């Protein structure tokens with residue numbers, strides 16, 4: 001380190017959502033310790049998306065940050081997210097809702113889908129058994145069933161938020177929890193001999209900063225790109241090469257829609273604000289190139305998180321799941337100098353698995369599509385190939401370490417796209433088909449009855465005072 | 477068609493007869509009284525409870541019939557150093573706080589010289605030390621929810637118990653010694669088995685539970701064995717029951733000896749003992765001498781030498797034959813994993829049992845699941861031998877310095893440097909198990925998670941002392957293990 005360089009313990013570089021989220025989490029976590037968390041919000045983020053979709057696991061992180069949910073939703077003009085509607089993926093007008101929930105129950109031992117297959121087409125839509133999917137399709141929501149007797153089952157949900165507002169919200173939280181702001185713009189990133197470690201970052205005003213640990217949350221890998229071994233591997237998820245984002249979305253509140261055509265995917269995410277629309281295309285058409293891929297996230301003294309580490313296709317909760325995995329793992333591994341090497345090894349091992357599983361999710365959608373751009377199944381990861389093979393072969397849902405989806409979600413995803421088991425559990429098979437059909441009908445009725453008791457999300461939000469604009473409010 | 481009627485054979489018969497009770501699948505089992513079973517395998521893991529529960533077995537009746545006692549963990553003596561002792565419990569240490577594992581808080585206090593052993597924060601360890609027992613609570617707020625338990629049981633009585641269960645559910649038993657396994661000309665599948673008296677038996681699927689010999693999977697199908705003796709060198713054992721002379725404790729004991737280790741498993745009516753050793757470093761005579769001179773009560777048998785080798789079949793399912801039990805592999809009894817592996821095999825088989833047609837996909841998946849089980853257990857076992865400072869005998873010096881799998885070296889290094897335990901979704905041994913053995917065998921982290929500094933010293937001290945007194949209070953309120961057994965499952969119930 002050179003003379004006159006300001007040194008930090010943990011320096012987060014970037015002005016993205018993940019930068020501020022990391023700053024908030026790490027600062028909160030380390031606030032009573034001797035470690036200081038600093039943030040250099042540079043370069044200023046250019047392409048903040050219009051909206052972000054947060055997976056259910058995010059709620060836990062928000063709770064750690066003591067976020068008040070109503071306050072968050074009001075500030076970010078957000079809504080509760082229940083799932084995604086996949087339209088046109090099979091090349092016709094069919095569609096299905098993939099929610100974050102699970103079937104209400106099963107007609108017998110073993111998972112519902114065995115009985116559903118057994119009913120041979122007389123079981124209705126698979127999503128008709130999942131309360132979250134029913135609510136999503138109708139734009140309803142409450143945290144749990146209104147007026148339910150006993151301890152009501154909670155609804156599994158994420159959030160849809162206006163991205164810029166969420167970034168601002170996180171920024172306030174980060175500063176509130178004591179993240180130190182380093183003002184300035186990155187000019188040059190210098191590496192130490194050998195190129196494996198960051199030495200210092202020179203700012204436009206000539207000052208320099210350095211840190212024991214750098215977190216590259218620039219969204220573009222500005223730090224990681226300078227390090228040997230931190231190279232970016234282009235790895236296209238499917239054939240979409242270009243994209244554009246804008247505002248305006250259709251569809252019920254709480255439900256993302258992904259409409260597939262022969263040349264594009266159109267993703268609509270409604271919020272209580274402008275909402276967002278992203279269009280991905282298989283050819284140029286005058287819009288920005290879509291780069292998917294990833295890098296080894298931790299090299300030397302620099303960890304890449306969020307889009308600096310991995311970019312997937314912008315649908316579902318992809319980008320926030322990447323950010324969440326990265327921050328979650330980092331939180332458990334903030335090392336001292338002496339443990340940097342092993343901590344980075346463990347981080348890269350864990351993230352390697354987590355990112356592979358997130359990629360699996362997208363690749364499964366693309367592989368099961370009946371579209372000219374569908375991904376050949378043999379190009380999926382070996383894990384995903386096994387998953388599909390096992391599900392098709394006998395309805396077995398195989399899951400691996402660091403899985404982002406539950407077994408129930410995987411089953412719903414594959415069934416939704418028409419991948420059906422050829423054989424089922426012998427126990428389900430042993431039930432006479434007529435019994436299976438009638439028990440399934442009863443379950444559907446049960447689920448529909450539950451769903452009907454939920455209010456419209458718009459009304460629920462209004463009753464909670466979330467719809468009123470509340471600019472200028474702070475973190476709880 | 478199940479071949480063999482040891483613990484593996486009858487557990488499989490009972491398990492499958494229950495799962496497929498209404499499905500028209502018929503189950504047969506052939507065994508030979510003349511050959512008999514291995515007759516050991518008395519300490520279990522908590523998973524067995526769920527196996528029995530699923531079968532609808534009444535716990536108290538089962539315990540009375542198998543002369544079982546409760547097991548809260550294993551006490552390891554003399555492993556890292558002579559004089560050391562620790563318990564690997566079936567339960568958690570303390571309570572995690574703000575997503576930071578408890579042992580980091582303990583470590584912080586320990587490094588500052590303010591806390592002694594981590595054991596005081598484990599309810600099951602304290603229960604073991606006090607030889608007390610009570611049922612765990614289902615209420616997560618209660619300290620009594622922080623542990624689980626297993627059994628110590630008489631293996632041959634358990635097999636007999638399950639035989640009765642399975643036969644009552646339609647499993648047909650054939651007595652006879654299999655002398656030949658005929659394969660089909662095309663495809664080399666198992667066609668039928670010939671018995672000594674000339675009869676033949678046949679099935680669609682053969683489940684090889686014939687013990688170490690692997691009658692079908694190895695002798696007929698020549699599957700091959702993956703040898704792990706390089707890492708787990710013990711290859712012989714002598715087992716001897718003895719009379720119970722002291723108070724009955726709710727744990728198994730594993731005491732390191734000059735060329736291996738000795739088990740002590742207390743049952744209701746006797747104590748099971750055995751010396752597991754490495755023939756490269758000691759003789760059978762010497763081993764017998766060591767075992768006999770270290771029994772508490774009078775020996776009730778001579779004990780014969782059992783030979784084995786650590787490792788597993790290259791595949792557990794080949795063609796129309798699935799191996800379950802010792803025929804599928806063996807990883808030495810140090811952590812009582814064999815019966816668990818039998819159970820894992822049965823569960824995977826029940827899920828993948830071919831109905832109309834047998835497919836490569838089923839076979840591949842079964843083998844993947846079982847390979848993972850074996851590999852994850854293997855590393856954990858090796859840790860016990862390798863994490864030692866002992867060099868007082870050639871055996872201990874060898875295991876201390878032997879090369880270990882990279883996966884284990886990595887786990888140990890990560891724990892030493894950061895206190896982090898590598899976590900899997902499907903591993904048998906979870907966080908607390910690794911922590912118990914690491915700390916018990918002197919693999920102590922150099923630093924704790926920096927987040928553990930987030931609590932003030934005063935708050936931390938209060939939190940720790942509250943936890944300790946909650947645990948000791950709970951232990952004091954429990955009956956002794958002996959009283960509990962007498963009341964819950966007395967021999968008269970059998």
Ligand SMILES: Cc1cc2nc3c(=O)[nH]c(=O)nc-3n(C[C@H](O)[C@H](O)[C@H](O)COP(=O)(O)OP(=O)(O)OC[C@H]3O[C@@H](n4cnc5c(N)ncnc54)[C@H](O)[C@@H]3O)c2cc1C
Nearest residue numbers: 480481482483484508514517519654687801802809814815
């Ligand atoms: C020293 C030692 C200690 C152990 N301690 C434990 C422990 O504490 N906990 C634990 O979980 N596990 C332990 N195990 C493992 C445990 O003993 C076995 O997993 C368990 O007993 C299952 O054995 P098995 O049924 O596969 O084989 P066996 O008990 O050997 O049964 C084989 C069966 O096949 C039949 N058979 C064989 N050949 C023929 C033939 N030709 N014709 C007809 N029938 C035939 C036999 O008659 C017998 O019924 C230990 C093992 C050893 C060696």
